[in-house]
Amino acid sequence: MALATRTRTSAPSHGPHGPQGSRSPSFWRSTIGKKTVMAVSGLIMLGYLVVHMLGNLKIFFGADEFNGYAHWLRTLGSPFLHYEWALWLVRVLLLAAVVAHAVSAYQLSRLDIKARPVKYVHKRRRASYATRTMRWGGIILGLFIVWHLLDLTTLTVNERAWAGHPYENVLATFSTWYGNTIYIVAMAALGLHVRHGFWSAAQTLGAGSARRERTLKAFANGLAVVLFAGFVSVPVAVMTGMVN
Amino acid sequence: MKLTLRVWRQRGADAPGHMASYEVDGISEDMSFLEMLDTLNEDLILRGEDPVAFDHDCREGICGACSLVINGDAHGPERTTTCQLHMRSFADGDTIDVEPWRAAAFPVVKDLVVDRGAFDRIIQAGGYITAPTGSAPEAHATAVPKADADFAFEHAECIGCGACVAACPNGSAMLFTSAKVNHLNVLPQGSPERETRVLDMVARMDEEGFGGCTLTGECATACPKGIPLPSIAAMNKEWLRAVRKGPR
Numbered sequence: 001m002a003l004a005t006r007t008r009t010s011a012p013s014h015g016p017h018g019p020q021g022s023r024s025p026s027f028w029r030s031t032i033g034k035k036t037v038m039a040v041s042g043l044i045m046l047g048y049l050v051v052h053m054l055g056n057l058k059i060f061f062g063a064d065e066f067n068g069y070a071h072w073l074r075t076l077g078s079p080f081l082h083y084e085w086a087l088w089l090v091r092v093l094l095l096a097a098v099v100a101h102a103v104s105a106y107q108l109s110r111l112d113i114k115a116r117p118v119k120y121v122h123k124r125r126r127a128s129y130a131t132r133t134m135r136w137g138g139i140i141l142g143l144f145i146v147w148h149l150l151d152l153t154t155l156t157v158n159e160r161a162w163a164g165h166p167y168e169n170v171l172a173t174f175s176t177w178y179g180n181t182i183y184i185v186a187m188a189a190l191g192l193h194v195r196h197g198f199w200s201a202a203q204t205l206g207a208g209s210a211r212r213e214r215t216l217k218a219f220a221n222g223l224a225v226v227l228f229a230g231f232v233s234v235p236v237a238v239m240t241g242m243v244n
Numbered sequence: 245m246k247l248t249l250r251v252w253r254q255r256g257a258d259a260p261g262h263m264a265s266y267e268v269d270g271i272s273e274d275m276s277f278l279e280m281l282d283t284l285n286e287d288l289i290l291r292g293e294d295p296v297a298f299d300h301d302c303r304e305g306i307c308g309a310c311s312l313v314i315n316g317d318a319h320g321p322e323r324t325t326t327c328q329l330h331m332r333s334f335a336d337g338d339t340i341d342v343e344p345w346r347a348a349a350f351p352v353v354k355d356l357v358v359d360r361g362a363f364d365r366i367i368q369a370g371g372y373i374t375a376p377t378g379s380a381p382e383a384h385a386t387a388v389p390k391a392d393a394d395f396a397f398e399h400a401e402c403i404g405c406g407a408c409v410a411a412c413p414n415g416s417a418m419l420f421t422s423a424k425v426n427h428l429n430v431l432p433q434g435s436p437e438r439e440t441r442v443l444d445m446v447a448r449m450d451e452e453g454f455g456g457c458t459l460t461g462e463c464a465t466a467c468p469k470g471i472p473l474p475s476i477a478a479m480n481k482e483w484l485r486a487v488r489k490g491p492r
Contacts, residue, residue, distance in 0.1 A: 031456035032446055032483050108456045112414035115348050115455030121252070121263055122341035124316035126413055127460035134458065200459040203474075206481025210474045 031108065032204070038104040039201035041097040046198060046223070048094060049190075053230040059243055063167040070166045102142065109135055130196040137189040144186035151179070174238035183235050191228035195220055245271040245331060248339040249284060251296055254352050261352065263341070273332035277320060278303060278310060280331055281342075297355040303327040305468065308403030311410070312356055313343040318407035318466040325405060325468045345406050347415035349452045362452040363404050366421055369448035373428060374436045392430045399427035401469040408463035408471070414455030419463040421449045422479035423471045429482050439486035446483055 027033040055073075058066045076086035126132070147157070151173055155161035160172035173179040198220040202208055208216060237243040246269045254261030268284050275283070278300050285295035301309035305328040314320035320329040334340060342356065350358040375381075388396075402423035409417050425442045428434030434441065457476055464473040 027487060029450070030446060030483075031450050032480055033487075035456060035480075036484065108458075112416070112455035112458065115415035115453055116346060116413065117348050118346050120313060120316055120343055120346055121250075122313070122316040122343065126462055131458070131460050196459070203459050203477040204457075204480055206477055206484055208474045208477030210472055213474060 031111065034104040034108050035204045037100050038108070039204040041101040041104070042197050042201050044097040045094065045101065046194065048090070049194075049227055050223075053227055056234050057230060059167065059170060059234055060237065063165075066167040066170075067165060098142075098145070102138075105135070105138055128196070130192040133189070133192055134196055137193045140186060140189045141193060144182065144189070147182060148186075170234065171238055171244065174235040180235045180239060184232055187228050187231045190231070191224040194227060195224040198223055245273060245334070245336045247271055247280070247334065247337070249342060250339065251284075251342045251356070252344055253296070253355055254344075255294075255354065257351055257353060263343075271331055273330065275331045276303065277312070277314065277326050277329040277331065297353075297357045299357050300327060306403060308405035311345050311358065311406060313341075313345065313410055315341050318345070318410040319405075319468055323465075323468060323470075325403075328468075345410035347406075347409045347454065349415065349417070349454050350406060350409060358406075360404070360406050362454070363406065363417070363420060365452060366417065366445050366448045367404075367424060369444040370424060370428070370441045371437060371444065373434050375433055386432050388431060396427050396430050399423040399471060399475060402427070402467075402471055403469060405468065407466040407468060409454065411462040411466035412455065412457075413460060413462065414458055416457050416463070417449050417452070417454040418457040418476045418479070419467065419471055419473075421445050422475040425479045425482055426475055438482070439489055440491045442479065442482045442486050443491055446479075 028037070055069060058069045073087055074084045150156040151158050152166065152169055155163060155169065158169055158172055159176070160168070162168050162172075174183070199216055202216050202220075234243070246267070249266045249268060250263045251266060252261055253264045266284055266288075268280065268287070271280050271283060278298070281296060281298060288295045299309045299311055301307045303310075305325040308325075310319075310326040312319065312326045314326070314329070319326050321333050322329050344350075344352050344356045345358045345360075347358075349362040350360055353359050399422075402420060404420065406420070408419035409415055412419075425445055428441060429438050459473070459476070461473050464471060464475075
């Protein structure tokens with residue numbers, strides 16, 4: 001009779017090579033999978049923001065150039081694509097990215113909060129400001145996007161709305177105190193969000209290494225500053241009368 | 245040195261806990277933090293009170309048994325283990341807060357002792373390496389590039405103390421798991437199970453109720469063995485690679 005060489009454990013499903021039955025949990029179930037979704041959707045939105053910011057700068061070259069650019073966006077891809085189709089394709093992609101980003105952020109945040117049910121009595125400040133404000137910053141940005149669309153896309157809340165004349169509408173927004181305040185606060189939140197977000201996305205996608213850490217951080221900071229400065233230059237120019 | 249300690253006291257896993265204040269006197273600055281707690285416990289035993297329960301073993305900084313969050317820092321203000329933390333890091337008359345590791349995956353057993361069995365189960369999920377046992381293999385049979393050997397050794401230094409989880413605001417075990425995964429995945433000896441190891445260990449880590457990584461960097465700052473933050477990126481890369489290739 002052979003001798004028993006292994007002690008039977010109470011949990012036979014977890015043998016020496018782990019839970020055989022549930023070896024490949026779905027990508028979405030894993031925290032790393034959710035973070036990958038968050039990183040990719042974040043990078044899609046970031047890519048859009050860079051293009052959006054560069055487009056905004058056309059406001060410094062007058063109403064004709066800015067409004068012409070807005071019109072060109074609608075005829076992009078023609079004659080192959082119908083009027084506004086390219087724009088709608090981008091909108092659908094962005095909506096998918098926003099939803100994926102928000103859902104993964106919500107689910108991961110819930111897991112994170114559940115993983116530390118009892119807080120430390122001795123509090124101390126942890127992590128950088130940009131890192132600590134990722135969740136609230138994200139919510140602020142979500143609300144800002146809603147306002148921004150109602151203000152300059154649907155023109156619902158724009159007081160001096162003039163359909164088909166984005167240059168005049170931008171000026172209308174930035175000639176109100178609240179328009180400037182909402183916009184500049186949101187862009188500050190965006191800069192902070194990008195600062196930690198871009199670097200984190202790089203880590204999540206496995207691009208980080210000891211050698212590249214400094215370069216990635218510098219690039220994330222640079223991107224945050226460029227986006228903030230580029231976007232905020234428009235309300236500042238309107239306020240100072242450079243653009244009128 | 246005379247100190248005021250505020251220590252987390254909890255009779256059992258399900259009992260409510262509280263911070264209790266104790267005065268300790270006659271502490272030498274050459275004592276380790278654990279020796280200071282031994283002094284407190286001797287006092288408590290003489291007074292007929294229940295001594296403070298805390299984990300400790302080698303007291304040489306190599307076993308990973310000691311824990312304690314001291315003034316909000318895992319293993320205290322120096323970058324070392326609690327057993328290698330000396331009282332010279334504190335000043336006479338200080339008030340020191342001592343708390344257990346806080347994480348859903350590390351339930352408190354008593355006072356400052358937590359159950360770190362979740363770490364053992366993550367390691368168990370990683371399984372074995374496929375290697376012949378018996379006589380020692382010929383040392384030159386399997387060549388390992390120096391850079392890979394250094395990378396593996398850097399991660400093999402992890403003693404599994406759990407400071408990374410205690411320091412992380414999300415109670416995440418990503419740094420620990422990455423140390424274990426990277427250690428074996430970079431070596432030829434660990435390569436037959438490269439994909440299953442990372443998939444199984446990460447799945448187990450999630451099942452144990454650890455949070456996700458938000459790259460705050462608190463773990464790497466607290467780690468007494470200096471496991472670096474990019475280790476997490478290296479594990480993410482391994483995980484994504486394994487998902488693409490599928491477990492073999």
